[in-house]
Amino acid sequence: MPTLNVEIEILQTISQLCQQVEEKLPQWLNLWTPDDFLTMEEAAHDIGRALADGLTAAIVRQRLADPELTAQCVSRAQQTGQYKPNGSRSTQVTLLGGSTTEVRTAYMPPVGKGRGKGRVGIWPVLIALGIWWRTTPALCSEVNRQVSDSNSFRDALTTLQRRGIDLEYKRALTLVQRFGRRAVQQRRHWLEHILDPSTPAGQGKLIGKTVLVGIDGGRVRQRQVKRGRRKKSGHHGYNTPWREPRLLVISIVDQRGRVKRNSLPIYDATLDDADGMMLLLTGYLKALGVHQAARLVVAADGAPWIWNRLPALYEAVGIDRDRVFEVIDWSHAVGTLHDIAKECRWCATKRNKWVKAVKNDLFAGRIDAVLYSIKQLARGRRAKAILSHADYFDRNRSRMQYRTLKDLGLPRGSGIVESAIRRVINLRIKSPGKFWTEHNAEAALHVRSYLKAGHWEQLLHRTLDYAVPWNDNHSDFVPGITESA
Helix, strand or coil, rough: CCHHHHHHHHHHHHHHHHHHHHHHHHCCCCCCCCCHHHHHHHHHHHHHHHHHHHHHHHHHHHCCCCHHHHHHHHHHHHHCCCCCCCCEEEEEEECCCEEEEEEEEEEEEECCCCCCCCCCCHHHHHHEEEEEEEEHHHHHHHHHHHHHHHCCCHHHHHHHHHHHCCCCCHHHHHHHHHHHHHHHHHHHHHHHHHHCCCCCCCCCCCCCCCCEEEEEEEEEECEECCCCCCCCCCCCCCCCEECCCCCEEEECCCCCCECCCEECECCCCCCCHHHHHHHHCCCHHHHHHHHHHEEEEEEECHHHHHHHHHHHHHHHCCCCCHHHEEEEEHHHHHHHHHHHHHHHCCHHHHHHHHHHHHHHHHHHHCHHHHHHHHHCCCCHHHHHHHHHHHHHHHHHHHCCCCHHHHHCCCCHHHHHHHCCCCHHHHHHHHHCCCCCCCHHHHHHHHHHHHHHHHHHHHHHHHCCCCCCCCCCCCCCCCCCCEEEC
16 A cells, blocks of 8 residues: 555664664764764754655645546546646655655656747646645745845855755756746735635635835836847846836724734835836735725825825725825925935034924925925025926825824834835835846846745645645635735
C-alpha cells in the first residue's frame, strides 16, 4: 500500500539521520568554545532540514502515486478544454530545505499544435498541491518574500544561502519573475470579476466603521532598451525615464481619527495611469463593502488627477455623498504656505511669522482670509508664482476644513500613505541604481505592497491556488482589512 511505503521511507530517513547524530554526539558533548558551539548548532539545523525535506519528499511521492487523485486532477484539467492527457513524465521538485527530489507524475500539454506564446503544459497533480515552477509552496513563499523584503536581489540570495537554500541566480530570478507576474495576472482576473455589474458588493466587514483612504504617487526609474546595434559588450543600451507608480492605502480609524493599532491596512500599487488606479481602488472598496461604512475619509495632496475622478468612484461603490469627507493633507497645505513665503525672499524669522499667522486661519477654515493674505504678497515678478499657489487653496477650500474634521474625530492628513510610499517604493524600488522593466516593476510593486501591509499569506494563496485552471475562486477572494481581537 502507498501509505505503508511512505511510512517505511520516512522511518529509513529518520534512522539515517539518527545515525549521523550518534556519530557526532560524543564530539558535541565535549565542545567548549564559541566556534565549536556554532559548528554544532549549524550541523544540528542541517540535520533538521534534511529530516523535513525527507519527510516532505516522501509525502509528495505518495500523493503523486495516488491513482484516484491523479485521475481527478487530469479529468478536471481536461474539462477546461485547454489541456489533453499525455501520460506521465519525470521532473524534479526543489524543497524548502534546498534539496531536490525526482518524481514521476501526469503531464498534460496544451490542446492544439505549435509552441506559441503562453502555450505551456501543466503537471496537474503538482499544481493541485501548489507546486508551481518545480518548487514547493513553502520554498516559493520563502524566496519571493526574502527577495521582496531585501535591499537587492543578491542580498536576498545571500540570506537564503545562510539558511541552506542555495538556488542558482537564474533559477531564483525566474521563480521571482513568474510568481510576480502570476500575482499581477490574478489581481487582474479578480478586478474584472469584482467590477462586473452582476457581482454584488461585499457585506459586513465595514459596517459602522470609519474608513480612511489615502492615494499618492511615487517615482521609479524604468529601463527602456534602445533600438539599433548592440554595443561591443553585446548588450543594447537603455534609457531610464522616470515613471510615477501610484499607491493606495485603505485603513480603519478610531473615534479620534487615528489608525487602529489592531488592524492591518490594505496597500496596493501600480504603474497604470490615473484611470487604472481608480478602477483598482473601486474594486477594493466594492469588495470590502464600503457602502456600509459609517464614514469614508479620502486624504491626498492637491493632485487634480485624484479629486477629479472621485465622484465617479463614489457612485460606483454606492456610498452616499454626505458620508464622504475629502481632505487635503495638512502637511501639504502648510508646506505650500512655506513655499509662498520663500518666494518673498524674507529672512527665516519673518517667513515663519507670516506662515504661523496664516496657518491659524487655514486650520479654522477661513480660506478667504488665507487667500487675502496670499494675494497681498502677489507683487512684481513673484506675482505669477504666488497666485498659482492661491489657486491651490481656492479650488480645494472645501477639503481644508481642518477644525471641523478635528471636532468630528476624523483624520486631517495622509501620513499613512506617505509612510507606505516610503516603505513600498522608496526603500526598495526607487533605490539608487535600480532600473526596472515595466512588467518587473508592476510585479514588484504589487508583491511588496502586500508584504508590507501584512497580507503575505493572502497573496500567496491567491497566486498559487487561484491560478489552478479548474479553480474559479475569484468570487471567494475578499481583500482583508484584518482586525485582531
